[in-house]
Amino acid sequence: MSVHQSYRLRAPSTGREVIIEAEPDRPYVDRETGEQLEIVGALLPLAPSPSDLPWAVENLRFCNWCDQHCQKDLNDCPRCGRRMAALGG
Ligand SMILES: [Zn+2]
Structure with a gap:
């Protein structure tokens, strides 16, 4: 069972996107620019999913x-x- 939901996050200044298993109420920071990433969207399948x-x-x-x-x-x-x-x- 996948319990973590995967999200697409984007760095506002560079537009660089990463996909990570994130918790939405936690701040994530871009490794290169140090700025806070904004959540672009959640990936399917939505957690929890057997796949x-x-x-x-x-x-x-x-x-x-x-x-x-x-x-x-x-x-x-x-x-x-x-x-x-x-x-x-
Ligand atoms: Zn069926």
Whole structure:
């Protein structure tokens, strides 16, 4: 189980972005400029999630029961809760 949520943070002066597992009420500082990073957005899947894979086409498959997208590293469908068929090789 992933308990930390990943966020995109941006340094205001340089526009440089980093992705870290952050707690939103904690300040994070850019290593190069020393300025406080602003949160740009949260990454999917939102914590807590049984999958560590980002929600992207190359990481998704269709559940053979309910035909919904789910991450490839899961055995059980997060939508219908049923055990999915093994991925074909
Ligand atoms: Zn399903």
